[in-house]
Every structure is written in structure tokens, then in C-alpha cells.
Amino acid sequence: xxxxxxxxxxxxxxxxxxxxxxxxxxxxxxxxxxxxxxxxxxxxxxxxxxxxxxxxxxxxxxxxxxxxxxxxxxxxxxxxxxxxxxxxxxxxxxxxxxxxxxxxxxxxxxxxxxxxxxxxxxxxxxxxxxxxxxxxxxxxxxxxxxxxxxxxxxxxxxxxxxxxxxxxxxxxxxxxxxxxxxxxxxxxxxxxxxxxxxxxxxxxxxxxxxxxxxxxxxxxxxxxxxxxxxxxxxxxxxxxxxxxxxxxxxxxxxxxxxxxxxxxxxxxxxxxxxxxxxxxxxxxxxxxxxxxxxxxxxxxxxxxxxxxxxxxxxxxxxxxxxxxxxxxxxxxxxxxxxxxxxxxxxxxxxxxxxxxxxxx
Amino acid sequence: xxxxxxxxxxxxxxxxxxxxxxxxxxxxxxxxxxxxxxxxxxxxxxxxxxxxxxxxxxxxxxxxxxxxxxxxxxxxxxxxxxxxxxxxxxxxxxxxxxxxxxxxxxxxxxxxxxxxxxxxxxxxxxxxxxxxxxxxxxxxxxxxxxxxxxxxxxxxxxxxxxxxxxxxxxxxxxxxxxxxxxxxxxxxxxxxxxxxxxxxxxxxxxxxxxxxxxxxxxxxxxxxxxxxxxxxxxxxxxxxxxxxxxxxxxxxxxxxxxxxxxxxxxxxxxxxxxxxxxxxxxxxxxxxxxxxxxxxxxxxxxxxxxxxxxxxxxxxxxxxxxxxxxxxxxxxxxxxxxxxxxxxxxxxxxxxxxxxxxxx
Numbered sequence: 074x075x076x077x078x079x080x081x082x083x084x085x086x087x088x089x090x091x092x093x094x095x096x097x098x099x100x101x102x103x104x105x106x107x108x109x110x111x112x113x114x115x116x117x118x119x120x121x122x123x124x125x126x127x128x129x130x131x132x133x134x135x136x137x138x139x140x141x142x143x144x145x146x147x148x149x150x151x152x153x154x155x156x157x158x159x160x161x162x163x164x165x166x167x168x169x170x171x172x173x174x175x176x177x178x179x180x181x182x183x184x185x186x187x188x189x190x191x192x193x194x195x196x197x198x199x200x201x202x203x204x205x206x207x208x209x210x211x212x213x214x215x216x217x218x219x220x221x222x223x224x225x226x227x228x229x230x231x232x233x234x235x236x237x238x239x240x241x242x243x244x245x246x247x248x249x250x251x252x253x254x255x256x257x258x259x260x261x262x263x264x265x266x267x268x269x270x271x272x273x274x275x276x277x278x279x280x281x282x283x284x285x286x287x288x289x290x291x292x293x294x295x296x297x298x299x300x301x302x303x304x305x306x307x308x309x310x311x312x313x314x315x316x317x318x319x320x321x322x323x324x325x326x327x328x329x330x331x332x333x334x335x336x337x338x339x340x341x342x343x344x345x346x347x348x349x350x351x352x353x354x355x356x357x358x359x360x361x362x363x364x365x366x367x368x369x370x371x372x373x374x375x376x377x378x379x380x381x382x383x384x385x386x387x388x389x390x391x392x393x394x395x396x397x398x399x400x401x402x403x404x405x406x407x408x409x410x411x412x413x414x415x416x417x418x419x420x421x422x423x424x425x426x427x428x429x430x431x432x433x
Numbered sequence: 434x435x436x437x438x439x440x441x442x443x444x445x446x447x448x449x450x451x452x453x454x455x456x457x458x459x460x461x462x463x464x465x466x467x468x469x470x471x472x473x474x475x476x477x478x479x480x481x482x483x484x485x486x487x488x489x490x491x492x493x494x495x496x497x498x499x500x501x502x503x504x505x506x507x508x509x510x511x512x513x514x515x516x517x518x519x520x521x522x523x524x525x526x527x528x529x530x531x532x533x534x535x536x537x538x539x540x541x542x543x544x545x546x547x548x549x550x551x552x553x554x555x556x557x558x559x560x561x562x563x564x565x566x567x568x569x570x571x572x573x574x575x576x577x578x579x580x581x582x583x584x585x586x587x588x589x590x591x592x593x594x595x596x597x598x599x600x601x602x603x604x605x606x607x608x609x610x611x612x613x614x615x616x617x618x619x620x621x622x623x624x625x626x627x628x629x630x631x632x633x634x635x636x637x638x639x640x641x642x643x644x645x646x647x648x649x650x651x652x653x654x655x656x657x658x659x660x661x662x663x664x665x666x667x668x669x670x671x672x673x674x675x676x677x678x679x680x681x682x683x684x685x686x687x688x689x690x691x692x693x694x695x696x697x698x699x700x701x702x703x704x705x706x707x708x709x710x711x712x713x714x715x716x717x718x719x720x721x722x723x724x725x726x727x728x729x730x731x732x733x734x735x736x737x738x739x740x741x742x743x744x745x746x747x748x749x750x751x752x753x754x755x756x757x758x759x760x761x762x763x764x765x766x767x768x769x770x771x772x773x774x775x776x777x778x779x780x781x782x783x784x785x786x787x788x789x790x791x792x793x
Contacts, residue, residue, distance in 0.1 A: 303503070314711055333714045348708040351674055354693045354723035361721040363714035 074166070075110045076120075079407050081185035083150050086138035093415040095408045101136070102156065102185075102411050109188050116170035117193045123183055125399075126428040127159035127212040128414045147367065155184035156411075161200070161211050163433070168193075178202055180211040185410050187430060197373040204381055209399060213425045214384060214391045215377050221366040222250035223376035225332045226259060228369055229362045230308045237263040237302055239321055242312035243285055244273040246425070247334065250389070251310050256281035257388040258379060261308075265300045267317060280390055288317065298324050310334060315347070322353040333363040397425040403432070434526070435470045436480075439767050441545035443510050446498035453775040455768045461496070462516065462545075462771050469548050476530035477553045483543055485759075486788040487519035487572040488774045507727065515544035516771075521560070521571050523793070528553075538562055540571040545770050547790060557733040564741055569759060573785045574744060574751045575737050581726040582610035583736035585692045586619060588729055589722045590668045597623040597662055599681055602672035603645055604633040606785070607694065610749070611670050616641035617748040618739060621668075625660045627677060640750055648677065658684050670694060675707070682713040693723040757785040763792070 081095070084103035092099045114120060135157055140149040150157050160183035167173045171193050181196035183189055197220075200211055213219075226232040238255045242248040243266030256264045266277040266285035274285035286296050297320060305326035311318050312335040325331070354361060383389035400413045413428050441455070444463035452459045474480060495517055500509040510517050520543035527533045531553050541556035543549055557580075560571055573579075586592040598615045602608040603626030616624040626637035626645035634645035646656050657680060665686035671678050672695040685691070713719060743749035760773045773788050 318711070333711075335715065348711050351678070351693075351708050354721060355695065355725075357723065358725055358728060359721075359723045361714060361719075363717065363719045365715075365718055368718060 075108050076165070076188050078107050078109050078186055078188035080105050080107050080155050080187070080189075081408075081410055083136050083152055083154055083156055086136055086150075086152050088138045091133070091136075091411075091415065091418075093411040095411065104408055107186075109190060111166040113190060114166060114168040115192075116168040118168045118190055119164050119171055119173050119179075119193055119196070120166040120188060120190050121162035121179065121183060122165050122188050123160055123162050123186060123430040124178075124433070125161040125209045125212055126183070126185065126402075126410065126430060127216060128417055128426040128428060129159065129217065130417055132156070132158060132414065133418075147365075155186050155189060157182060157184050158414075159183065159212060159217060160430075161208050162189075173199065178208060180215070187407065194370075197370050198377055201381070204385070206381070206384075209397065209427045209429075210391075211377075212427055213397045214389070215380055216425065217366055218246040219250045219380055220369075220373055220376050221247050221334065222254055223379060224366050224369045224372060225310065225334055225364060226251065226254055227376070228372060229332050229364045230310070230330050232259045232261065232308065234260045234262065236261045236307045237265070237304075237326070238308045238310065239265045239267070239297075239301070239306040239324070240282075240310040240312075241267045241317050241321070242335070243277045243282060244268045245312060248310070248312055249277070249280060252277060252282050253280050253383070253389050254379075256283070258383050263300075263302070265297075265306070267297070294320060297321075301326075305329065308332065319348055319350050322348070322350040322357075322359070325353065325357055325359060328358050328360075331359060331361040333361055397427050399427045399429050401429050403429060435468050436525070436548050438467050438469050438546055438548035440465050440467050440515050440547070440549075441768075441770055443496050443512055443514055443516055446496055446510075446512050448498045451493070451496075451771075451775065451778075453771040455771065464768055467546075469550060471526040473550060474526060474528040475552075476528040478528045478550055479524050479531055479533050479539075479553055479556070480526040480548060480550050481522035481539065481543060482525050482548050483520055483522050483546060483790040484538075484793070485521040485569045485572055486543070486545065486762075486770065486790060487576060488777055488786040488788060489519065489577065490777055492516070492518060492774065493778075507725075515546050515549065517542060517544050518774075519543065519572060519577065520790075521568050522549075533559065538568060540575070547767065554730075557730050558737050561741070564745070566741070566744075569757065569787045569789075570751075571737075572787050573757045574749070575740055576785065577726055578606040579610045579740055580729075580733055580736050581607050581694065582614055583739060584726050584729045584732060585670065585694055585724060586611065586614055587736070588732060589724045590670070590690050590692050592619045592621065592668065594620045594622065596621045596667045597625070597664075597686070598668045598670065599625045599627070599657075599661070599666040599684070600642075600670040600672075601627045601677050601681070602695070603637045603642060604628045605672060608670070608672055609637070609640060612637055612642050613640050613743070613749050614739075615670075616643070618743050623660075623662065625657075625666070627657070654680060657681075661686075665689060668692065679708055679710050682708070682710040682717075682719070685713065685717055685719060688718050688720075691719060691721040693721055757787050759787045759789050761789050763789060 081102050081104055085101050087101050091101045136150045161180045164173045164177040178200040179196045180198055238261050240248050240251050243252050255261045264282045266282040268274050268277055268285055274287050277285035301324045305324050307326045308330050309321040310332045402409045441462050445461050447461050451461045496510045521540045524533045524537040538560040539556045540558055598621050600608050600611050603612050615621045624642045626642040628634050628637055628645055634647050637645035661684045665684050667686045667689050669681040669691045671693050762769045
């Protein structure tokens with residue numbers, strides 16, 4: 074068996090602007106065709122047919138030029154490598170010692186390629202197709218942001234029913250799942266969201282928050298303190314850093330836990346990341362844990378089970394904040410894969426942008 | 434049995450300046466005499482004769498006026514209460530269900546009183562007198578700063594032999610014990626100190642640091658990075674906060690641990706506590722833990738055993754950084770207890786200031 078696969082490789086690792094157009098001589102990427110066969114498989118490798126690709130802003134970091142692989146945030150994509158991407162695929166063939174077999178549907182680290190040979194450690198989960206959920210759900214409701222929410226609450230915060238949880242960016246992709254999981258699945262005593270408008274706050278309350286506070290409200294600081302109750306918030310889920318984190322530190326309970334998930338306040342201006350209330354970490358005996366969901370792949374199965382059950386029982390909603398757009402890049406349209414990803418940085422579609430590479 | 438005991442109580446809880454002179458009408462404190470007897474003891478209380486008192490800056494916070502006991506850092510001393518202090522004492526009588534008995538020497542939370550009735554939970558440890566070490570060692574080398582060092586390394590950092598440890602304020606009371614414990618007792622791979630002069634750095638290296646860096650050195654940042662080795666520091670012991678913490682965050686290893694023990698940089702100027710590199714907490718998956726040694730009293734016995742063994746084997750030195758001055762406040766001189774404590778804020782003696790209340 075030999076398969077001819079179109080692949081998009083990193084040809085000119087960028088330092089600044091990315092050129093998405095493959096026909097440009099300056100293109101960051103290049104399409105190549107590669108012959109793949111089962112005989113190339115190592116004992117714990119699998120040959121996967123790509124069905125759907127995830128589009129994530131973080132991929133920009135992976136392709137940055139001149140990264141030191143020993144010190145990089147995640148292993149970088151080097152010149153000549155297939156561009157790495159999260160995806161959903163179908164196992165076509167598996168190595169002699171693999172735990173997967175032909176016909177399995179899987180999600181994990183894949184790439185911008187019609188077919189790819191990957192290590193089985195790159196696979197997060199084997200999809201339970203008996204649930205008959207759309208396969209691209211494994212890049213949306215069961216994707217990185219939802220896994221991040223579950224891992225952060227379950228593994229990092231070690232969330233309990235007695236917790237009073239404060240969540241920033243509560244209407245966002247991760248925050249909205251954190252709110253739902255904390256309130257409806259982990260049954261936390263109280264969940265308080267923070268968002269940027271009355272309208273978003275209404276949405277956050279509609280999905281389960283006991284109350285959501287608008288940080289543009291002039292009484293925000295006072296309301297945040299009041300909502301913390303007598304002892305303060307026992308858990309703060311931080312998506313934003315900066316001034317919101319600072320205020321949260323002041324309102325945390327003794328021995329409170331901070332889940333450090335994001336610091337969007339500083340992405341474009343590092344001066345906004347300043348923390349002034351660090352002393353609270355000591356006086357309140359706080360524990361602050363930064364985490365990367367990718368370190369917890371062994372728990373993805375458990376996370377997806379919880380999310381599936383929550384979704385099927387109606388406790389978790391996928392209507393907003395985790396909405397999706399599927400862009401068809403099948404067959405001749407495969408060279409649109411880079412431009413589709415590039416939409417994240419230009420037209421910024423709502424919800425999750427999913428690339429369809431093959432329907433089955 | 435009835436004992437007449439002089440006691441110093443909080444008479445005018447201060448908001449600003451403390452008046453140490455008991456003869457002043459504005460005095461913060463007042464001497465009273467109280468009759469104590471065994472019959473007043475609850476089942477788990479002990480009657481203790483005070484031998485030595487510890488003098489600590491943190492006591493100022495305990496007596497501050499108008500604290501909300503529910504939200505205070507530690508339970509405050511209220512008007513009319515005996516002023517709380519760490520101390521060493523001799524058990525004169527014990528309640529019916531107490532694990533202590535008359536004749537035991539103990540260290541723990543006591544007060545500015547010749548004799549006191551205390552809960553047995555206020556006792557940290559029963560002193561092993563077979564070691565024949567001076568009793569005031571239990572307020573110096575076995576006192577709060579040393580316990581803090583042991584608890585922070587053993588319980589908070591969960592220190593391992595493979596760790597590369599960075600310690601700020603390494604020549605200070607806590608830092609100097611952290612360096613010695615990390616290198617000589619926990620056998621860490623590498624211990625790097627930070628101090629403020631070449632002379633102090635030499636001292637830190639003499640007690641066990643592989644290298645100590647002077648933060649006033651213009652190449653400090655470069656040297657700090659170089660000393661971290663290929664992977665960065667796995668543990669940072671933070672006594673100072675501010676700019677040093679910020680630089681440490683940049684040089685920590687992936688999954689590094691920060692022990693947040695102090696933030697002296699900001700004690701007099703909160704603008705110096707700003708943290709700019711918070712994003713490292715996320716990208717490096719750091720764990721930051723603030724702690725208060727008083728939360729870990731159950732481990733003091735184990736800590737003191739380790740420190741005693743280290744001291745008697747010569748691995749731990751008490752020559753510097755934990756030096757002491759004993760001030761005699763016995764008998765008629767008992768009313769000098771407040772002024773002795775006040776020296777911490779005026780003449781600032783080197784090392785530990787110990788108050789002698791009774792020799793036996």
C-alpha cells in the first residue's frame with residue numbers, strides 16, 4: 074500500500090509577517106507531495122488520514138524562526154517540517170506494537186497534511202464513535218479550550234464542592250467552559266464570573282454563574298469584594314493577568330488557589346502585566362499554579378468522558394463561546410489550509426475555526 | 434498552689450507609635466499581677482513558667498488596633514490580653530488530659546508574663562534536654578527563622594537532591610539556614626545565593642553555597658543566568674520579591690517551584706513589589722507557594738531533630754546570621770520587657786534578641 078499525500082511544510086520560518094499564499098515566492102509554506110506506506114511505520118507509530126484540523130493562534134509561536142528546541146515553550150516546527158496542528162483523523166495503519174488499529178478515529182497532534190505518520194504519543198484520545206457526536210466536536214467542545222478548563226479545575230485547582238470560584242474572561246472560549254464545569258459538573262458552592270459588558274455578563278449568568286461582574290462598571294472592585302462572601306474566593310481562574318489578577322489576589326481566601334491559565338492583558342503591552350499585590354501570596358498562603366494542558370494528556374480521556382456526559386445530559390451548552398465555522402479545504406482546496414488559519418489574525422471569525430480536510 | 438505572676442497586657446492598642454515605657458500615662462502596655470493556680474487549668478492546658486522570650490518584628494502586627502479577628506493574618510492580641518510572644522518555658526503543672534507534665538521544657542507561643550496558662554496546642558515542641566544545648570537555642574537556631582527554612586524546603590518546595598536552588602537574601606537569618614540545609618542536609622545538586630556585597634557573598638559561600646552573586650554587580654543578571662545551568666533553577670527561595678523575583682522567574686526551569694517566604698523589597702515602598710514577568714508562571718508551568726511557618730506546627734519536632742543533628746555534627750553553623758543577644762529582664766527588671774522588644778525598631782542589634790525572664 075502506498076499513498077500519495079499532499080503536505081504543507083514550513084519553508085521560510087517567519088520572524089515577523091507570515092505569507093499565507095503558497096503561490097508567492099515569499100511564501101512561509103510550501104506544498105510537497107510525499108509517498109507514504111505502511112512499511113515506513115515504526116512499532117509505535119500510526120499512519121493517520123487527516124479529517125479535520127484545528128486553527129489556533131498558538132501555532133504562530135511554533136513556527137517562529139531560530140527557536141532553541143531545548144528552551145522552547147513547546148517543541149518548535151523547524152524548516153522542512155510539516156506544519157504542526159491539532160486535528161482529528163482516522164487510523165489507516167498502525168505499527169506492530171501500537172495500541173491503535175486501522176479504523177480508529179483519534180484526536181491529537183497532527184499536521185497540515187492529507188496523511189501523516191505520527192508517534193502514538195501524539196494521540197490524545199481514541200474517539201468513542203458510539204456517542205455519534207460530530208467528529209469536529211473533538212476540536213471544539215472536546216478541544217483544547219475545554220480540556221484546559223477540565224484539567225485546570227480537576228488537576229490544578231483540585232476543585233471541591235465547597236469552593237467559591239472566581240473566573241476572569243468568563244464569556245470566552247475557556248472561561249465559559251470553566252463556569253459551566255465549576256457550577257454544573259463540580260457543583261461548586263458559588264461561581265462568580267468577570268466579563269467586559271452587561272450583555273456578556275448576562276450570557277455568563279445564563280450558562281451557570283451565580284453572578285457575573287462587568288469590569289467596566291465603576292463599582293467593579295466593590296462588587297467583586299462583596300461577591301466573595303465572608304472568607305474570600307477559594308479559587309481564582311486567571312485568564313487575563315494584570316489588574317484583574319491584582320484585584321483577585323486582594324479578594325482571595327486564606328490558602329486560596331490561583332490557576333494561572335492565561336495573561337491576555339499583557340499580550341500586546343507587557344507593562345499591563347504588572348502585579349502589585351504579590352505580598353498576598355505570602356500573607357494569605359496562596360498557591361499559584363501555571364499549567365499547560367499538553368502536560369496532562371494522560372487525563373484527556375477522563376476529561377472528554379466528563380464533557381461528553383455533561384453535553385449529552387444538557388448540563389453543558391455548546392451554543393455560544395464555543396461556536397464553530399468549518400472551512401472546506403478538501404482535495405484541490407488543500408492549499409487553502411494556511412490562508413484558513415490566517416483568518417484567525419485577520420477577519421477573526423467567532424468561535425472555533427475548523428478546517429475540513431476530508432469527510433471520512 | 435497559687436503563684437503570683439507579673440504580666441504585661443495590651444492596654445492601648447496602637448495604630449502608630451508604640452509607647453514602650455510602662456510608667457508613661459500613654460503607655461501601650463500595663464503591668465498587672467495575677468494569681469494563678471493549678472485549679473484553673475483546663476484538661477488540655479498547661480501552666481508554664483517563662484524562661485526566655487523571643488523578640489520579633491511581626492509582634493507589632495499582632496497588637497495593631499481594630500483588627501478583624503476573622504480576617505487577621507494571625508489572631509490579634511486584643512486590649513486586656515497578655516502580649517503574645519514566642520518563648521521557652523518550663524511546665525509547672527499540666528491539665529488532666531495533657532500530654533505534657535511538670536518539669537518538661539517546651540517552646541511555643543507564650544506571652545509577656547512570668548507564668549502563663551496556655552493551650553497545649555500553643556506548644557511547638559518539648560525540648561530534648563539530653564542534648565544539653567542552651568535553652569535559648571530554641572528561639573535562635575531552632576527558632577522561627579530556622580523552622581521556616583526547614584518547612585519551606587521540606588514541606589513547600591519538597592526539595593530533592595536533584596534540585597538547583599536559588600536563594601535570595603542568602604546571608605540573612607532565614608536565607609543562611611536555607612543555604613546550609615539545602616546544600617548540607619538535603620544534599621541539593623547546586624545552591625546559588627544572592628546577596629548585597631562581595632563580603633556577604635563570601636560568607637554565604639563559606640556556609641555551603643556553590644556560588645553567591647552580588648546583586649549590585651553590574652553583570653548580576655548575566656551571572657545569574659549563567660549559574661542556572663542548562664535547564665534553569667528548579668527551586669527559587671524568595672525572601673525579597675520585587676526585581677529579584679522578576680529576574681528569578683526568567684531563570685527558572687520548566688515546572689520550577691517558587692517558595693514565597695518574604696517580600697522585603699516592598700515593605701517600605703510597595704511600588705518596588707511589581708512583578709513584570711508573571712507570564713513565566715504560565716509558560717514555564719511554575720508552582721508558587723506562599724506559606725506561614727505557623728501553619729506547619731505539626732512538623733516542628735521533625736524540623737528541630739534535623740537541625741539538632743546538623744548542628745551537633747558541625748554541618749550547620751550558628752556563628753553568623755543567627756547570632757544572639759540575651760537581655761536580662763528577671764525579677765525587678767521584668768518591666769523592661771517592652772523596651773527590650775522595642776530595640777528591634779531603634780538600635781537594631783545584630784542577630785537574635787532574646788529576653789531572659791528566668792534562668793530556671
